[in-house]
Amino acid sequence: RKEVEQDPGPFNVPEGATVAFNCTYSNSASQSFFWYRQDCRKEPKLLMSVYSSGNEDGRFTAQLNRASQYISLLIRDSKLSDSATYLCVVMYSSASKIIFGSGTRLSIRP
């Protein structure tokens, strides 16, 4: 089983739609969780950290379910600029290795 698993997509949705991504991780010792976005041939950019209590940043909502070992990202009212690859990231502890999922491609159409 992969350490971090994501649906590769692509998700192709119309502007204004709501889209949700899930990610599962295999190591229960994982401590920190993040969503990054990556545009083609660019560096990963931090979108948001993910907490057990759930957190929201504008149109983006992230949830963590430790019992089931999955993380989710919800994007509401999607914009054309949301088109990117969304990376689920798991970290074991400070200064330790970070594991990236393979990413989910999202394409927003006008």
Place this chain on the structure above:
Amino acid sequence: EPEVTQTPSHQVTQMGQEVILRCVPISNHLYFYWYRQILGQKVEFLVSFYNNEISEKSEIFDDQFSVERPDGSNFTLKIRSTKLEDSAMYFCASNGVGSYEQYFGPGTRLTVT
């Protein structure tokens, strides 16, 4: 807004040559990382560095790789004898104390011919 910088943006080298990739992390950050991403594949962890020593490294980071923080600002990745399969984008990242949020540089595209 402070950012991680990397040089060069693109490096072409011949197989067997040594390369040094340079990074300037965000100035008050203390944890530093190198990752690579082969074209079309996922981002892979190489090494983490804290307090002037390696904290953790992956199986990719073999004896051909080394990291150094030669002064207070630069963080370098050296590949001693490059192979064709080292061709990839190499990203440097850093985070500060009390935060696990890593910020990435724009990457160096390494092409080994």
